[in-house]
Amino acid sequence: MNLVGKIFVVLIFVMSLVFMAFSIAVYATHRNWRDVVLGKATAASQQEKDGLKLTLQNEENRFKDMQASRLRLETELNNVKSSRDRSVASLEQARDDAMKENANLNTEVNRLTKNLADAVNTMGLTQDTLKKLRETMAVTQEQLDTARLDLDNNFKKVLELTDSVAQSQGELSRLDQTNKKLVQDNSALNLALQDANIQLDRNGPPRVDGIILASNANGYVEISIGSDDGLEKGHELDVYRLGPSLAENKYLGKIKVVQTQADRSVAQVLANFRKGTIQKEDRVATRLQ
Numbered sequence: 001m002n003l004v005g006k007i008f009v010v011l012i013f014v015m016s017l018v019f020m021a022f023s024i025a026v027y028a029t030h031r032n033w034r035d036v037v038l039g040k041a042t043a044a045s046q047q048e049k050d051g052l053k054l055t056l057q058n059e060e061n062r063f064k065d066m067q068a069s070r071l072r073l074e075t076e077l078n079n080v081k082s083s084r085d086r087s088v089a090s091l092e093q094a095r096d097d098a099m100k101e102n103a104n105l106n107t108e109v110n111r112l113t114k115n116l117a118d119a120v121n122t123m124g125l126t127q128d129t130l131k132k133l134r135e136t137m138a139v140t141q142e143q144l145d146t147a148r149l150d151l152d153n154n155f156k157k158v159l160e161l162t163d164s165v166a167q168s169q170g171e172l173s174r175l176d177q178t179n180k181k182l183v184q185d186n187s188a189l190n191l192a193l194q195d196a197n198i199q200l201d202r203n204g205p206p207r208v209d210g211i212i213l214a215s216n217a218n219g220y221v222e223i224s225i226g227s228d229d230g231l232e233k234g235h236e237l238d239v240y241r242l243g244p245s246l247a248e249n250k251y252l253g254k255i256k257v258v259q260t261q262a263d264r265s266v267a268q269v270l271a272n273f274r275k276g277t278i279q280k281e282d283r284v285a286t287r288l289q
Contacts, residue, residue, distance in 0.1 A: 205231060205235035205237065206230035208225050208231065208284075208286050209283070209286075210283075210285075212239070212282040213280065214280060220269070221239075221266070221267055221269060222267075223237070223264065223266075223267060225263070227260040227261065228262045231265050233260060236254050236255070236257075237267065239253055239254065239255055240282065240285070241279075241282045250275075250276060251275055252274070253273040253275050255269050255270065255284065256270055
């Protein structure tokens with residue numbers, strides 16, 4: 001046997017001793033784990049004395065309690081999250097409302113700022129207008145003073161003219177009375193001349209009285225007086241109808257002579273003076289009584 005073999009023999013012997021020591025140690029530390037689990041074996045610790053199965057059951061119960069706690073905490077967490085979400089939504093809505101309100105306030109501020117600027121401009125224009133009005137009022141006051149002076153002067157003239165008018169009215173009243181008397185005298189004189197069949201004014205017809213002999217729809221009539229009675233072409237006569245009483249007499253209008261003969265004439269009815277239908281036997285005269 002050479003040296004290498006001897007070395008291997010020694011190594012094998014040493015290893016055998018080592019494995020034998022391991023075997024002794026394993027045997028010394030060997031346990032019946034079933035008894036340990038059931039709590040029948042002698043254990044070095046209280047956990048081993050109580051048994052691993054009981055420990056496991058306790059741990060499972062504790063685990064269930066922890067799961068229940070976890071579920072309860074998760075429920076509370078979900079409730080907190082829901083409450084937080086509602087709070088966040090409410091805050092966001094409040095923020096949006098606040099932003100809208102802020103925008104409205106900004107708009108209102110801008111409007112009020114513009115109104116203020118317009119008011120300032122208007123106030124400036126008003127001040128300018130007021131200044132012009134004051135200047136105009138000063139000129140107007142001067143004109144008013146002048147007008148008052150003119151009014152006083154005119155009032156004096158009016159008083160003078162009033163006196164003159166009063167005198168003139170007195171004179172006019174006197175002249176009017178004189179004129180009325182002259183008119184009455186002239187009327188009486190004309191009546192006297194007509195009664196005497198004296199005609200001073202050759203432009204008008206003499207005093208005559210006749211009847212309508214015939215009338216037609218064209219507005220022409222034939223009367224019972226003519227040139228022998230003093231009628232001429234162009235003379236105008238009045239037409240009337242006698243009633244049973246004076247109150248029932250009726251004025252019918254005027255006619256204008258267009259043709260004359262010795263004892264009769266033809267006349268045209270004047271439409272502007274027509275007051276009724278002219279018929280046969282109606283009366284004609286140069287002056288109504």
